[in-house]
Structure formats: structure tokens, C-alpha cells
Amino acid sequence: MKYLYWILFCFVVSSGYCQNRYAISGRVVGEDGNLISIGDVLLYDVNQDKLIKYTQLLDGSFLVEDLPESDYHLKVSVLGYQNFEKKILLDQSRKLQITLKESTTELEEVEVVAAKNPITNKDGNLKIDVKNPVFSAIPDPLDVLSKLPNVQVSANRESISVIGKGNPLIYLGGQRISFEEFTALPVDNIDSIELINNPSAKYEAEGRAVLLVTRKKEVEEGVKVNTSETASFRRNFNNYLTSNGSYSNGKWVVQGNFAYNDLGQWESHTFAFDIPGENIFSDYLVLIPLNKRKEINSGLGFFYPLEKDDYISFSTTFKRQTNKAPIETETFIESEDGEDNIISDSKNDNTKDYFTGNFNYNKRVAKNFDLFTGFQYSSFKQTLDTEISNNFNEGGFNLNETREQEYKINSSAFRVDLEHNISDKLKWELGTNLNETRADAFTEIREIEDGAITIFDFDYKEQLHSVYSTLSGSIKNWVDYNLGLRVEYNKVKGQLEDDVSPLVERENTNLFPKGGLKIKLDSTKTVSVNFARSISRPNFSGTSTIRTFINPFLEGVNDVNLLPTLTNELSTNFQWKNKSIYVTYYQNRNPTYFTIQYNEAFERAILSTINLDKESGFYVGLTLPFSHKKWTSTNTISLNYNKITDDTAAIGNTSPYMYAYSSQQFKIGKDTAIAFGGWLLTRRQEGIFERNSMLVLDTTITKTLFKKLHCAIRLNDITRAMNFEERYAINGVEAEGVYFVDAKEVAFSVKYVFGNSKGLKFKNKDIDENLQRIK
Numbered sequence: 001m002k003y004l005y006w007i008l009f010c011f012v013v014s015s016g017y018c019q020n021r022y023a024i025s026g027r028v029v030g031e032d033g034n035l036i037s038i039g040d041v042l043l044y045d046v047n048q049d050k051l052i053k054y055t056q057l058l059d060g061s062f063l064v065e066d067l068p069e070s071d072y073h074l075k076v077s078v079l080g081y082q083n084f085e086k087k088i089l090l091d092q093s094r095k096l097q098i099t100l101k102e103s104t105t106e107l108e109e110v111e112v113v114a115a116k117n118p119i120t121n122k123d124g125n126l127k128i129d130v131k132n133p134v135f136s137a138i139p140d141p142l143d144v145l146s147k148l149p150n151v152q153v154s155a156n157r158e159s160i161s162v163i164g165k166g167n168p169l170i171y172l173g174g175q176r177i178s179f180e181e182f183t184a185l186p187v188d189n190i191d192s193i194e195l196i197n198n199p200s201a202k203y204e205a206e207g208r209a210v211l212l213v214t215r216k217k218e219v220e221e222g223v224k225v226n227t228s229e230t231a232s233f234r235r236n237f238n239n240y241l242t243s244n245g246s247y248s249n250g251k252w253v254v255q256g257n258f259a260y261n262d263l264g265q266w267e268s269h270t271f272a273f274d275i276p277g278e279n280i281f282s283d284y285l286v287l288i289p290l291n292k293r294k295e296i297n298s299g300l301g302f303f304y305p306l307e308k309d310d311y312i313s314f315s316t317t318f319k320r321q322t323n324k325a326p327i328e329t330e331t332f333i334e335s336e337d338g339e340d341n342i343i344s345d346s347k348n349d350n351t352k353d354y355f356t357g358n359f360n361y362n363k364r365v366a367k368n369f370d371l372f373t374g375f376q377y378s379s380f381k382q383t384l385d386t387e388i389s390n391n392f393n394e395g396g397f398n399l400n401e402t403r404e405q406e407y408k409i410n411s412s413a414f415r416v417d418l419e420h421n422i423s424d425k426l427k428w429e430l431g432t433n434l435n436e437t438r439a440d441a442f443t444e445i446r447e448i449e450d451g452a453i454t455i456f457d458f459d460y461k462e463q464l465h466s467v468y469s470t471l472s473g474s475i476k477n478w479v480d481y482n483l484g485l486r487v488e489y490n491k492v493k494g495q496l497e498d499d500v501s502p503l504v505e506r507e508n509t510n511l512f513p514k515g516g517l518k519i520k521l522d523s524t525k526t527v528s529v530n531f532a533r534s535i536s537r538p539n540f541s542g543t544s545t546i547r548t549f550i551n552p553f554l555e556g557v558n559d560v561n562l563l564p565t566l567t568n569e570l571s572t573n574f575q576w577k578n579k580s581i582y583v584t585y586y587q588n589r590n591p592t593y594f595t596i597q598y599n600e601a602f603e604r605a606i607l608s609t610i611n612l613d614k615e616s617g618f619y620v621g622l623t624l625p626f627s628h629k630k631w632t633s634t635n636t637i638s639l640n641y642n643k644i645t646d647d648t649a650a651i652g653n654t655s656p657y658m659y660a661y662s663s664q665q666f667k668i669g670k671d672t673a674i675a676f677g678g679w680l681l682t683r684r685q686e687g688i689f690e691r692n693s694m695l696v697l698d699t700t701i702t703k704t705l706f707k708k709l710h711c712a713i714r715l716n717d718i719t720r721a722m723n724f725e726e727r728y729a730i731n732g733v734e735a736e737g738v739y740f741v742d743a744k745e746v747a748f749s750v751k752y753v754f755g756n757s758k759g760l761k762f763k764n765k766d767i768d769e770n771l772q773r774i775k
Contacts, residue, residue, distance in 0.1 A: 023065035024088065026096035028057055028076060035060025036100060037707040038133075038671065039078035046071035046087060058131050059753055076100070079670050117632040119149070119663060121623045123518070123528055124573035124582045126150070126636075127194040130187065131216075133702035134665060134675045137712030137749045139230040139240035139261075141185050145211070148195055149623070149636040149661040149679075162195065162209045163659050164584060164619040164640055166565075167536060169199075169207040172215070176204055180354045180380070182213065184297040184319040186257040188226050188244045188751070191216045197582075198516060198530040198571060201470045201484025202417075202429055205512040208534050208567055208586070221248045228710075228751035234742050236264030236290055255301040265291040265325075271737030273605070275598050278732075282605070284331040284551050291325040310364060316357040323350040331551040343391040344551050353381045368421040375414050382407045382541075388549050402446045403549070409439040409540050428471050435464040441544035456545040457497035458560070465489045470514075480518040487511055488535075494560050496545075503560050510535065510566075526575045534569070538562040538592070542609060554596070554605045563590045563611050578625045588615040591644065593689070595728065596735045605733070612649070612688070612730075617642035630667040636660065643687040650688070650729035657684040671704035692725035696743070710751040717743035 024043070028036045039057035043064050044050060053064050057076065069091050076084040081100040088094060118132035128148050130136060138144045142160075146153045150163040159179065162168050170182050196203075196210040203210050225245040232238040242259040265288070272283040301315040329344040358376035365371045386403040417431035439460040446453050470484035489509045495502040516530040541558070548556035571584035590611045598605050621638030636659075643654040663677035678697035684690070698716040705711060722741040729735070 021065070022067050022069065022090050023063060023093045024067065024072075024074065024090065024096065025063045025094070026061070026076075026098050028060050028062070028078075028084075028098045028100060030081070030100055031102065034707065036078050036081070037704055039076060039081075042075045042077070043067075044073040044075065046073055048073050056129065056131050117625050117627050117634060118665065119625065119634040121578050121580055121625055121634075123526065123575055124198075124571075124580050124623070125194055125196050126623070127192055129192055130190040131192075132665075133673055133704070133710060133712070134700045136187060137700065137702055137710065137714065137751070138187060139228065139232075139242060139749065140183070141187050141190065142183055143716075144187055144190070145182075145193060147663070148193060148211075149634065149663075150195065150638075150659070151211075160211075163638065164586075164617070164642075165197070165209040166567075166588075167207060168195070168209040168211050169204060170211045170213065171203065172213045177213075178354075178356070178378070180319055181317050181356055184259075184299065184317050184354070185213070186242055186244045186259060186297075186299075188228070188242070189215055189255075189257065197573075197584075198528075198532060199514075200472075200482055200516075201468045201486045201512065201514045202431065204433075205466070205486045205488055205510070205533075205535050206537055208532065208536075208569055221250050223247050223754075225754040226751060227754070228749060230747055230749040232745055232747040234264075234745050235266040238263045238265075251305070253301075253303040255299075255303075257297070257299045259295070259297040261293075261295040261297070263291075263293040263295065265293050266742040267291065268740040269737060270740075271596065271735055273596050273733055273735035273737075275605070275733055278598060279336050280598075281334045282331065282553055284329055284554065286550060287328045288325050289328070291323055293321065293323045293325075296320045306363075308364065309362065309370075311360070311362050313360045314358060317355070319352075319354040321350075321352040323348065325350065329551045331553065333553050341393055342552060343397075344549075345389045345391075345397060346549055347387045349383075349385045351383050353379075355379050370419040372417040372419075373415065376412070378411045378413075380407075380409045382546075384546070386549060390552055399448050400552075401448060401549070403444065403547070405441075405443045405546050407439070407441045407541060407544055407546055409437065411435065411437040425474050426471075427473070428469070430467075430469050432467045433465070435462075437462045437464075437540065439540050439544065441546055443545055443547060445547075458494060458503075458545040459497065460494040460540070460544065460560075461492070462540075463489070463491040478520045480520075482514075482516045484514040485511065486514070490537075524577050527572070528575070529572045530570070532567075532569050534567045536565040536567070536592075538564065538609070550607065552604075554607060556607045559608050559610060562592060562609060565590050565592060565611075580623045581621070582623075583618065583620050585618040586616065591615040593644070595730050596733050597731050598733055610730075612644060612646040614646075615642065615644045632665045634661075634663045636662075640684075642684075644689060645687050646730065648731040650734075652687060652690060653685045654687045655685045658682045673702050675700045688728050688730060690727045692723070694721050694723070695719070696721050708753045710749075710753075712747075712749040714745065714747040714749070716745040716747070717741075720744040 030036060036057060037059060041055050041057050041062045041064065042051060043053045045052060052072065055062055055064050057078065067090055072088045072090055074086045074088055076098060078100055081102055084098050084100055118129040118135065120127045126149050128135065130144060135144050135147060142153060142157060145151055145160060152161045152163065154160065159167060170177050170179065191214045194212040196212055199210040225243065227243045230240040232240065239262045244257040246253065246255045267288040268286060270285040274281045297319050299317045301313065303311060303313040305311045325348045327346045327348060331342040331344065333340045356376065356378040358374055360374040363371045384405045387399065388401040389397045389399050391397045413433060413435045415433045417429065420428045422428060441458040443456040444453065466486060466488040468484065468486040470482065472482035474480045487509065491507045492504060493502050494504040512533045514532045516528060518526055518528040520526050542562060544558050546558060550556055566589045567586055569584060569586040571582065573580055573582040592609050592611055594607065594609055596605055596607050617640065619638050619640040621636065624635045626633040638659045639656050640659060641656045645651055660680040663675065665673060665675040667673050676699035678695065680695045681693055683693045697718045700712060700714045702712045722743040724739040724741065727736040
């Protein structure tokens with residue numbers, strides 16, 4: 001550890017890039033004094049030759065930020081009103097009060113302007129505007145995320161992945177958050193979600209891509225409350241009720257949100273697997289017909305500005321989830337001892353509690369030095385009580401086993417970031433993050449027939465200390481570059497209470513260099529090249545002793561000895577206006593995948609995540625956004641090649657597969673929009689794994705009534721195609737199965753906005769970079 005900061009000190013930094021940045025915000029009303037519900041805000045250069053930035057006017061407010069000092073021409077366009085235009089000398093942030101006059105002569109021009117693509121593409125990074133009515137009508141942030149090109153939600157909805165990138169990090173306001181915290185976010189508080197394919201060294205080294213979630217920064221002065229209700233019809237009925245509010249006296253801001261979700265989840269999967277070395281064959285089907293899941297999501301935030309961009313703030317998030325899930329399993333087992341047909345019925349009472357709270361302090365300590373520091377504490381607790389009954393060969397159900405399990409984790413983090421603007425074209429960033437995590441997993445298994453009791457009491461401790469330095473700059477205004485180095489020290493120890501020696505004990509220091517070069521060929525064309533080394537660590541819950549009963553022969557378990565996955569990646573991107581072509585090559589060491597294995601000591605099969613030897617591949621892609629009058633379109637297509645190998649596996653064929661995404665949106669009238677699209681994955685052969693093709697389609701209709709009542713109808717997975725099939729042969733087990741996803745949905749949403757107010761910014765960051773692993 002003593003060498004950690006010495007390495008950083010020796011990291012030479014000599015250049016970077018920065019200018020003073022400002023913002024233009026506004027409050028827009030009609031002649032009657034009522035807020036304008038929706039419109040378009042365009043910022044041009046002073047001669048109106050080039051569009052600098054675009055944003056939406058929503059509920060009477062807009063914000064255009066990150067602008068250098070210059071002269072601009074501002075234009076506000078709203079259907080049914082005369083355009084507002086104003087020249088602005090921007091030498092400080094400006095707040096405008098705008099009153100629009102009604103007009104019936106400029107409707108055609110305004111309608112053309114209003115067709116703005118909600119998905120933008122810059123340097124190969126895709127960004128979705130969540131304020132767009134098609135996306136803001138979705139109650140679940142995970143479903144919003146699934147609308148982003150290249151993003152895939154897992155079959156059990158407990159993880160996300162990016163095509164060609166694996167599991168991304170999730171950042172909120174520039175700092176990492178957990179999957180649990182993301183799912184607790186109210187959609188109404190999200191401004192945008194951006195997929196960053198080549199994150200800098202400032203971002204935590206874990207992961208090859210970042211999903212950057214940006215909150216709405218314009219919190220209203222006065223009181224404002226939004227309430228929404230969504231009725232969702234899948235195989236079972238689901239109801240989402242959400243309320244968000246804010247209060248500001250013009251100086252400080254308080255925000256709060258509360259959501260109650262009453263869900264009826266359906267889950268199922270089936271697998272057949274053969275163990276030739278043991279002469280065992282098994283085929284099973286798992287069904288959860290109705291998981292009664294109730295969620296309470298709440299949050300509270302406070303923001304107090306000091307001077308200019310200086311502020312203090314705190315934010316808290318709480319989520320409680322309860323599940324009452326009867327699991328029905330039909331199993332066939334054939335071995336040397338004969339055949340068995342087993343029906344299993346397990347009753348599961350599951351509770352999850354998640355809490356996180358943070359404190360931020362941001363201060364400009366000198367003219368060109370900005371300091372950010374903060375502290376965060378997070379906790380997660382899960383209890384799972386199970387009663388297991390089995391019916392062997394139609395002999396009747398008998399209670400065979402009960403289980404009581406509890407998993408607790410506590411994490412604390414401290415962060416310091418320093419940003420130094422050396423000159424107009426030089427910027428240097430330096431930071432450190434200290435994280436301490438403790439977890440405890442307790443399992444008690446009681447056999448009813450003989451009264452035998454098995455207890456696992458597992459303690460886990462982890463330290464993760466990191467420092468980073470980045471520099472970025474430009475050369476003669478046509479070459480931009482960035483260099484970064486992140487150094488991470490990691491110490492892990494996990495031990496059963498009654499054992500003398502630990503089950504897992506590791507200590508290491510890793511270096512994660514990153515670099516990028518961007519060359520501007522002309523005003524519309526750029527070429528960029530990036531290199532990065534990254535790491536993906538197991539979730540904390542995946543390194544515990546918690547067990548899940550599937551059937552008498554198969555058990556879901558965790559592997560406390562899972563190793564992190566290390567990745568080296570080289571990519572390039574050619575950008576022409578808003579279109580791009582990209583190529584990426586990568587190599588992964590110790591990739592992790594779910595597989596079925598056979599445990600000879602216990603004479604049963606286990607389903608768990610394991611490390612494989614290596615994974616490598618490349619992908620070539622094309623992104624083509626398009627806008628014309630009332631029609632906007634986003635299209636992405638990529639050719640992917642991914643090969644996974646392991647000494648214990650049968651390596652099959654490896655062939656390229658295609659991924660395609662398309663989203664079409666039409667503005668068919670005042671405050672009315674219709675969108676449809678979907679995504680395609682062709683059949684995938686990836687060395688060890690063979691997976692099926694899928695074509696998933698959806699559509700949405702939105703309508704705003706009386707300026708404050710927003711309504712939407714959504715149809716998802718129209719053809720019920722989202723079923724994940726896979727086949728593999730690893731470590732003496734040949735398996736083939738399907739995970740069925742309950743994604744076909746008809747949903748009706750309404751949202752009403754109360755209150756009139758004007759804008760004030762709210763700022764807050766998460767501190768703990770390990771939050772993604774707490775679940």
C-alpha cells in the first residue's frame with residue numbers, strides 16, 4: 001500500500017483542457033401566465049449559421065448548460081405561439097423570464113422544428129432524452145434503460161449488459177451508484193441516460209462501459225408535485241404509483257420522492273442436462289406462477305448553494321422489497337439407481353432492505369482549482385425463509401426441509417477530487433477513493449426427517465483504495481487527447497466462523513491505464529482511437545454462502561472464490577455529423593458465466609457462476625440517426641464475434657452474429673406522439689455457448705391533455721419473443737435450456753403535474769464506487 005501514492009506521484013502530468021463554462025435557463029409562460037407544457041429551445045451562434053445546442057422546454061422550464069463564453073442567438077419555438085428570439089452575450093450564467101404570444105400563422109414551421117430525435121449519437125456514445133414523453137411515461141427506470149440501443153436487461157431483471165461490453169457501471173451525477181439505487185430512482189427525476197463506451201480513468205476501473213444518468217438540474221422555486229399511476233398487464237397485473245415533489249425558497253432546495261409498486265411477477269425456466277461420467281440425466285421445469293412482490297422506494301435530498309458553483313448537499317435513498325413466491329418444480333432424474341419423477345413445492349418469504357446516504361461539499365479553493373469531497377454510507381439486508389416439500393413418484397407431498405438465511409452488508413466510502421485548470425487548453429484531474437466493506441451471510445438448513453441441522457456463518461471483509469490522475473488537452477484546435485492512470489489496492493478476506501483458515505484471501509495492486517486521441521478532419525468529421533484496461537469484480541452477494549433450492553438434485557449456490565475479470569480493449573470510431581462507424585477488439589481473462597456443474601462430494605448438481613479461462617472478440621457497428629419534419633429515427637447495427645474458451649469445456653464453432661436496433665417516432669398532432677421499434681439478435685455461436693435468435697417489438701402512444709395531464713399506452717414484446725435459449729458442455733456436464741421472460745405487456749399510464757414554479761439547480765453526487773456490487 002505504501003507504494004500506491006508513490007506511483008501516482010510519479011505519474012507525469014503536463015497538460016489538459018478547460019474554459020469557463022456557463023448556462024442559460026429560463027421560465028416560459030403564455031400571455032395568460034400559465035406555464036408552457038412543451039416546446040423546443042435552440043441555441044445558435046450569433047450569426048445563426050450553426051446550431052450549437054438543442055433542448056426541450058418541459059413544464060415551463062429549460063436549461064442549456066456547459067457553454068463557453070461567447071455571443072449566442074437563442075430561439076424558443078412552441079406550437080401555437082410566436083417564436084421568441086434573443087441575442088445573448090454569455091459571460092456569466094443567465095436566467096430568463098419569457099412570455100410567448102399566441103400565433104396561428106407559424107404553425108407549420110413550429111411543427112418542423114419540434115421533430116427532435118430523443119436519441120443522440122456523439123463520438124460513438126448514445127444518449128437518450130428521458131424527458132421525451134415516450135420515455136417519461138415509463139414508470140420503471142429499468143424499462144427506460146432497455147430502450148437504449150445496445151443495452152440488454154437480463155432474464156431475471158437483476159442485471160444489465162451492453163452488447164460487446166458486458167456489465168456496465170452506472171453513474172449518477174458523475175459518481176457510481178448501485179443497481180438497487182438505480183431501480184429506486186423516479187423516472188420523472190431523470191433528465192437523460194448516456195452510454196459511454198470509452199470512459200476516462202476518472203471513472204472507477206470496474207467495467208468497460210458507463211451508463212451516465214443525469215438528474216433534472218432545474219428544480220422549481222416554489223412547490224411542485226408530480227403524481228403518476230401505471231396499470232400494467234403482463235401474465236399477471238402490476239401497478240405502479242409514484243409521487244415526486246420539490247420545494248425551494250429561491251436559495252435552498254428540498255426534493256423528495258415516494259413510490260409504491262404492487263407487482264405480480266411470473267418466472268419460469270427449464271433445463272435438461274446429462275452427466276455422462278456419472279450416468280446421470282436430469283430434466284426439470286421451474287415455474288413461479290405468481291410472485292407477490294411489493295416495493296417501497298423513497299428518497300430525500302437537500303441542496304444549499306454557497307458562492308457561484310460552491311455548494312453543500314445530502315441525499316438519501318431507501319428501498320424495501322418483499323416477495324412471497326411459491327416455486328413449483330417438476331423434475332425427472334435417471335441414474336444407475338433407476339428413475340425418479342419429483343414434484344417440488346417451495347414456499348419462499350423474501351425481504352430486501354436497501355439504504356444509502358451521502359454528504360457532498362464542492363468548493364472553488366482558488367481561481368483555477370475546484371475541490372469536491374464527500375462521504376457515503378450504504379447498507380443492504382436480505383432475509384430468505386424457505387419451506388421445501390417434495391413428492392417422489394406420486395407418493396404424496398412431505399415437508400423435507402426448512403431454511404432460514406440472512407445476508408447483511410455495510411459499506412462506507414470517502415472521496416476527494418481535485419480539478420486544476422492550468423490554462424485555456426490544459427486540465428489536470430486528481431482524486432482518491434477509500435472504501436471499506438463488511439458482510440455477513442448466515443444459513444441454517446434443517447432436515448425434517450432426521451432433525452439434522454447444517455449451519456454456515458460466513459464473514460467477508462474487503463478494502464478498495466484507489467487514486468487516479470487524468471490529463472486532457474488539445475493541440476492547435478484539431479487534435480484532442482486524454483491520458484489517465486488509475487491505481488487500485490484491493491484486499492479481500494472471507495472465512496467461515498468455525499474454520500481456522502479463510503476460504504478466500506487475496507491482496508493485490510493493479511494499474512489501469514487509459515488513453516484516447518481524437519482528430520478533427522473538418523467541421524463535421526472526426527476520428528478517435530481509445531485504449532483501456534479495466535476490471536470487473538464479483539458482486540458482494542455472489543461471494544456469500546446463501547443457497548437457493550431448485551430441486552432435490554440441483555442447488556443454486558455462490559462461489560466465494562470467484563476471481564475478477566481483467567479486460568484489455570482497443571477501439572476506434574469515425575464520426576460524420578451525427579452518424580458513426582466503430583470497431584472494437586477486446587480480450588478478457590477469467591470471464592464469469594452461469595453454468596450447471598456436478599459436485600462429486602455431495603453427489604448433486606449445482607448452478608453457480610464460475611470463472612472460465614478467456615474470452616476474446618471484436619465488433620464492427622454503424623449508428624444512423626435521422627430526422628425529417630415530424631419523423632425521427634435511430635438505427636444501430638453491428639456485426640459481433642465473441643469466442644469463449646476453457647480447458648474443461650467442449651469448444652464448438654464460433655461464428656459472427658448480428659445485433660440491430662431501430663426506433664421510429666412521429667409527432668402526429670399537438671402534444672401527441674407515436675413511437676415503435678425493437679431490436680434483433682441473430683443466432684450466436686460463441687465457442688462454449690450456443691444461443692438463440694430473438695426479434696423483440698414494441699410501440700408507444702403518448703398524449704398531453706389540459707397541459708398538465710400526460711397519458712400513455714405502451715405495448716412491449718408484442719410477439720412474446722424474449723426467451724433466452726442456451727446450450728453448452730463444461731466440466732463433464734452437457735446442458736440445454738430456456739429462460740422464459742414475462743415481457744409481453746400492455747400498460748396504461750397517467751401523470752399529473754401540480755404547482756407553478758421557476759428554476760433552481762439541485763446538485764448531489766454518490767461517493768461509493770462499489771455501490772453497483774451491493775445487491
